[in-house]
């Protein structure tokens with residue numbers, strides 16, 4: 001399994017977005033995590049498709065992972081794919097037919113994943129295990145960066161790893177030098193870190209530190 005580190009753009013200095021994006025790319029991180037929020041799904045708002053397109057224009061070679069915190073992701077999948085989303089994550093709690101939308105993400109040329117909120121039991125993913133490229137286990141309540149990591153979510157990672165050994169399993173929320181190794185130990189191989197990475201003067205050193213802590217390559 002390739003271990004991957006993903007800075008979350010939500011924590012970037014928005015006044016210097018292009019520079020921040022390039023700083024994340026130059027850090028050696030594997031992809032940029034772009035958080036899209038619908039205020040009927042989470043108590044906040046963030047970016048839209050134009051920001052995904054901005055990332056494609058400013059850093060074309062930096063893989064774009066798009067996390068749709070939306071009730072009706074089905075209404076926007078095409079727009080995000082056209083804007084340059086290369087992997088698209090939709091919540092199991094969303095109000096749409098997940099089988100259909102997971103298939104549609106692949107048809108649009110992106111990899112798919114299902115996201116689980118902290119209070120959602122992992123067994124809810126059982127019917128989709130044959131149809132997903134990845135799973136994202138939220139380790140905070142979605143809506144804001146800078147929250148505390150909820151370690152109680154880690155057994156879900158271990159359950160998923162046991163059920164589907166080749167699955168990409170991501171954690172998102174509160175990721176830092178202490179919590180990411182715990183998630184790796186539970187079986188995750190993709191790690192989002194927003195506020196931890198963007199607050200670093202030397203993001204490259206921080207990414208290298210995380211890689212050293214989780215063990216670099218293929219298991």
Ligand code: DX5
Nearest residue numbers: 142143144145146174194195
């Ligand atoms: C939370 C978002 C996360 C967030 C992570 O709603 O989905 O991706 O940006 O930020 P940190 O790493 O600061 O918790």
Ligand code: ZN
Nearest residue numbers: 033035067172
């Ligand atoms: Zn996210």
